[in-house]
Amino acid sequence: MLNIDRSKHTRTPGHDAQFRARRLALALVPCAVLGAAGWGAPTTVLAQTPAYPVKPIRLVVPFAAGGGADILARVLAEKMAPTLGQPVVIDNRPGANGLLGSDLVAKAPADGYTLLLITSSFVVNPGLTRKMPFDPVKDFEAVSIVASAPTALVVNPASKMNSVQDLVGVSKADPKRLNYGSSGVGGFPHVMTELFKASSGVSAMHVPYKGGHDAVTDLLSGHIQFIVSDLTPVMPYLQAGKLKALAVTGPGRSRYLPDVPSLAEMGIKGVNVLGWYGLVAPAGTPAPVVNKVRDAAVSALESADVKARLAATASDGVGSTPEQFAARIREEVPMWKSVTSAAGITLD
Template sequence: MKPECRDGLRYVLRRLCCWLLAGLLPVIAGAAGYPEKPIRLIVAAAPGGSADAMARTIQPYLANLLGQSIVIDNRAGASGIIGIDLVAKAPPDGYTLLVNTSTHTTLPGLKAKLPFDLVKDFTPVSLVVSQANLLVVHPSVPAQSVRELVALARARSSSINFASGGVGTSPHLAGELLNLVAGVKMAHVPYKGAGPALVDLLGAHVQIMFVGPLAIAQHIKAGRLRVLAVSNSRRSSVFPEVPTMAEAGFRGVESGTWYGIAAPSKTPKATVDRLYAAIKQGVSTPELRSRFELQGVEIVASSPAEFAPYILEQIAKLTKLVRAAGLRPE
């Protein structure tokens, strides 16, 4: 090779190295100093629901551990698609995060086309907590058990409605499962989030709802709602006297919801690790652990490596459940 060619090759390689370093240095520096400004936590649902309650419960602990404010931003609508898409298209710098839930993993089975890919467009940080749904009714409903509720639905099917935070949510699928197993046809009334659904349930505009204890434990204890069953394989530690759906005679009607944190795809690993460390430390504090346990919520705090395959499993599982419930992609 001629000397002038070798010199030219060295020049090109040096420039290439400079370009690569120039691209990497901001990422490395940003991760090392993260966070340097407030973090926006997107809740793809209206205020008042379980996802919102989880976010607001962990908010002060994460803010304290990270040394920055955590701003909760509720972006409800289109079964959560609006809020999820906002995070999918946000810069991958760790300053826009998503409270992702099991409800989001039903979307591929419900929607023929989505503006994002739940796997490719996100970086899982941690599955924070999970909870089993409770079957609750307004006190005006003359049913003290699931069997009595089913008998009432058979006799007055046109006047018995069940609410949910939207089509494809865990409470929606639980209601459809009860319809299927019990052979009844209670009408589904979807809302833009569990919060508005709960408001109408408390106002007796709808009669029934499957919902997690995070959002309703205080209403049950105050007598504003009556709990009939737990949609889990074991009883609730908060309401141990309440039977499971199987014990109530309706095996197979099991549903729950999990809540995690995700970042946009390509978020630096150091940033993701910093977030996960704060989450794990936060939920390990005695005060926060006690708050969750008193509400019947199970702390998980899985690692990013554990959370990623779980999301894939949930998408496959819930897509099958959506089809079994007779729901067709829109």
């Protein structure tokens, strides 16, 4: 039998204290290492936020496929994807003059994975209905204006109206003679024409259509006397001499119609407005995410391919800071409310 001298292994109070001290020191080593690495800091490996984006981005277009907004969105998405490192997927959600798709994005998570392409109708809609499902200023983060589109006052040459003054004169001679067409009640061409009427003193009856192309067809046939339209549906007829542009509505002449004066040149003040397109995100989207999307969009707009494709639709790429775009939205909402109120335009 093995004899053990237990007297040599008996623990004393001093031995126990030393043993506990060694265990405590060993236990504190991992904590010291973690502390040196920045324990609790959000930029450490232990609590690092994933870089944006890490999955595909949805770009909601609140209008039907095939229209100007849809075409622009697809051009942008294609060029933004390589910069962002993720696909940008188009999601068409048409309805209620853009309200349905816009409301979907207003209520989406503010994480940068749901964006919205808006048109000028975004700032017109608040003046058309008291049942707005969202606030265009408070419920979105502006990202950037991406394009502008000039509009023109267009007539049939058979009308013998060769200038804005001719049109004003016809209206004064017979206030019930003129009819104008638009793509529908409350659409941008409708409110633009009402702004022109208020600024020029022209009297004309509104004839709404289901789309801009239908209005152009009736202008060609002489059923209506003029329209205010973006250039895409009318340009082939202007070039063929079947329609005539009397003026453009922007602050100056358009490079697409360099021989056509602006309304301001013709003495009609207060109609220095261009149609535009822009990108917004849900309110609360972090500024770094907004800026990354903005940079990708501006980079896309600077490419020769995108410039050429926009020119084919008589549009121009326009970049802005989020702050500049937000200021424009805040400015135009009340402006269009005053126009729609004075003209009695409503969707309610």
